[in-house]
Amino acid sequence: MTTSDSTPTGDGQPLVRALNVMKSFHGNEVLKGIDLDVERGQVVCLLGPSGSGKTTFLRCINQLESIDGGRIWVDGDLVGYRDDKGQLHHLNDKQVAAQRREIGMVFQRFNLFPHMTALENICEAPIQVRGVDRKKARERALDLLKQVGLGDKPAAYPAQLSGGQQQRVAIARALAMDPKLMLFDEPTSALDPELVGDVLKVMRDLADQGMTMIVVTHEMGFARDVADHVVFMDGGVVVEQGRPADVINNPQHERTRSFLKRMRTEDEEAAADAAAAAEG
Amino acid sequence: MTTPTTDDRPGLIDARPVPHPGRWVALAIIVILIAMMISSFVTNPRWDFAKAFEIMVQTPVLEGLVKGTIVGTIGAMVIGIIGGVLIAILRLSTNPVLRGVSFVYTWFFRGIPRLVLLAMIGSGIGFLYSKVDFGVPFGQQFASWLGLSQDFTFFTLNVNQFSSTLLAGIVGLGLSEAAYMAEIARAGILSVDKGQAEAAAALGMSRGKAMRRIVLPQAMRVIVPPTGNEAIAMVKDTSLLSAIPIITELFYQTSAIGNRTLLIMPAFVAATIWYLLIGSVMMVGQYFLEKRFGRGFGTKPTNKRFARPAGAGGA
Numbered sequence: 001m002t003t004s005d006s007t008p009t010g011d012g013q014p015l016v017r018a019l020n021v022m023k024s025f026h027g028n029e030v031l032k033g034i035d036l037d038v039e040r041g042q043v044v045c046l047l048g049p050s051g052s053g054k055t056t057f058l059r060c061i062n063q064l065e066s067i068d069g070g071r072i073w074v075d076g077d078l079v080g081y082r083d084d085k086g087q088l089h090h091l092n093d094k095q096v097a098a099q100r101r102e103i104g105m106v107f108q109r110f111n112l113f114p115h116m117t118a119l120e121n122i123c124e125a126p127i128q129v130r131g132v133d134r135k136k137a138r139e140r141a142l143d144l145l146k147q148v149g150l151g152d153k154p155a156a157y158p159a160q161l162s163g164g165q166q167q168r169v170a171i172a173r174a175l176a177m178d179p180k181l182m183l184f185d186e187p188t189s190a191l192d193p194e195l196v197g198d199v200l201k202v203m204r205d206l207a208d209q210g211m212t213m214i215v216v217t218h219e220m221g222f223a224r225d226v227a228d229h230v231v232f233m234d235g236g237v238v239v240e241q242g243r244p245a246d247v248i249n250n251p252q253h254e255r256t257r258s259f260l261k262r263m264r265t266e267d268e269e270a271a272a273d274a275a276a277a278a279e280g
Numbered sequence: 281m282t283t284p285t286t287d288d289r290p291g292l293i294d295a296r297p298v299p300h301p302g303r304w305v306a307l308a309i310i311v312i313l314i315a316m317m318i319s320s321f322v323t324n325p326r327w328d329f330a331k332a333f334e335i336m337v338q339t340p341v342l343e344g345l346v347k348g349t350i351v352g353t354i355g356a357m358v359i360g361i362i363g364g365v366l367i368a369i370l371r372l373s374t375n376p377v378l379r380g381v382s383f384v385y386t387w388f389f390r391g392i393p394r395l396v397l398l399a400m401i402g403s404g405i406g407f408l409y410s411k412v413d414f415g416v417p418f419g420q421q422f423a424s425w426l427g428l429s430q431d432f433t434f435f436t437l438n439v440n441q442f443s444s445t446l447l448a449g450i451v452g453l454g455l456s457e458a459a460y461m462a463e464i465a466r467a468g469i470l471s472v473d474k475g476q477a478e479a480a481a482a483l484g485m486s487r488g489k490a491m492r493r494i495v496l497p498q499a500m501r502v503i504v505p506p507t508g509n510e511a512i513a514m515v516k517d518t519s520l521l522s523a524i525p526i527i528t529e530l531f532y533q534t535s536a537i538g539n540r541t542l543l544i545m546p547a548f549v550a551a552t553i554w555y556l557l558i559g560s561v562m563m564v565g566q567y568f569l570e571k572r573f574g575r576g577f578g579t580k581p582t583n584k585r586f587a588r589p590a591g592a593g594g595a
């Protein structure tokens with residue numbers, strides 16, 4: 001797609017720019033004008049209570065939800081529309097698919113294809129969508145499996161893998177398309193606590209390699225250590241954003257403070273439970 | 281009751297099973313009934329199984345079995361399955377016109393009895409339209425207005441000849457079957473988790489590709505068992521082909537022999553045994569199809585991890 005002069009992103013500019021993004025479900029306003037810039041190579045964590053709109057916002061970026069107002073640009077391209085001298089036109093199915101191809105997505109519930117092995121899950125899109133040669137796709141998939149620590153599982157079906165292993169296959173599947181941007185929708189929320197670490201490690205490695213990532217998460221440790229920028233959302237608006245050290249350790253808003261306090265209590269309880277389980 | 285001391289630690293369990301006297305009574309009754317039935321087969325000469333076996337292998341019966349019944353079933357089911365999946369996809373489409381077409385099709389073909397449909401195809405359609413021309417719509421009218429020699433007809437089907445062939449019968453049964461298969465395929469497609477289509481979309485697959493590669497293969501797991509049912513029902517419904525009328529069909533041929541030779545019951549038995557044999561072979565085939573499309577399922581419950589208490593993933 002061509003980049004017009006008025007486009008607010010491009011080389012040396014943010015990879016993702018969202019301006020005044022609005023979204024309602026049946027009259028219920030979920031996003032009330034979200035602004036967000038994500039620079040190339042940045043890791044941005046979206047924090048906030050359930051129902052704050054952070055997952056919806058993430059899904060809007062790769063058009064799993066349509067937006068009612070505002071604009072989103074990814075790498076200079078307006079997401080979901082063609083701008084013809086101020087008049088927007090909906091993109092067709094093929095054009096939407098072409099935009100999504102450049103954006104990797106990891107879901108809370110993995111959504112691996114259950115009728116395919118781990119290897120086939122990873123090869124599927126490169127072969128079917130990008131037209132990559134079968135043999136090359138397999139080699140790349142095996143490398144990716146090794147990268148996520150599952151080099152010994154290419155022939156396993158998703159049902160034969162633990163949740164943590166499934167999520168790592170799902171990350172490999174998204175990476176196989178060589179995306180410019182990776183979206184993570186609560187990637188560890190459906191996992192048993194002892195499996196969370198492996199998935200977070202893969203995500204840290206990815207961040208170290210310079211992948212641009214937007215992560216909806218409740219893992220405060222991950223946000224503090226890995227994120228370049230954290231955004232706290234509540235009630236469909238961005239309440240506060242900044243460097244993780246500032247937002248998490250020294251929140252300015254009351255809503256942020258009370259949310260973080262609740263999270264801390266839960267973390268401590270979980271830690272206490274784990275300790276009790278270890279002793280008993 | 282007193283709780284025993286922990287010094288005497290219990291070992292492996294060797295417990296007597298719960299008694300089921302009812303099962304033994306039922307078994308005895310069934311055995312007696314089967315014995316009575318077999319005894320009547322042997323002692324009642326009118327059963328005449330020897331004649332039934334003779335009828336089973338007569339040439340017109342075998343011809344009817346292969347052409348009308350087996351080829352008829354396969355042909356009608358192929359049309360029914362392909363048509364049914366297409367109609368189900370139309371039904372789930374975002375285009376309201378296509379959804380309407382699919383609804384009306386299902387409403388019409390599910391509503392008419394197959395016997396009536398086949399009788400209409402056999403005699404009625406040919407009466408209404410003795411031939412059907414394939415070409416530009418209203419091309420003949422334009423041609424006559426404008427005085428052209430070319431009337432835009434590319435291909436003409438002689439309905440009077442076609443409507444009494446086996447192919448016409450197969451098409452009739454197939455069109456009717458497609459209406460039922462559409463509902464089965466729709467249920468199968470809807471049974472696939474929405475996250476699957478989303479994951480495919482997020483990887484940049486078009487809707488069509490996601491349907492073919494991701495959704496339909498998983499829907500097959502739900503579609504195959506009722507389709508086996510439909511196929512076995514279709515074997516029996518090929519006996520309706522005689523309404524076309526097509527007489528190279530198993531039941532018509534066996535009962536014709538029965539009427540001619542006055543071996544009415546042996547002829548029915550011959551037909552029954554053939555139908556049961558075909559049904560048995562198909563059940564074996566269904567078993568393997570189910571196994572094929574069950575890949576990746578049933579190793580252990582896939583959704584075990586989602587059974588965590590509500591809110592566990594929330595803040």
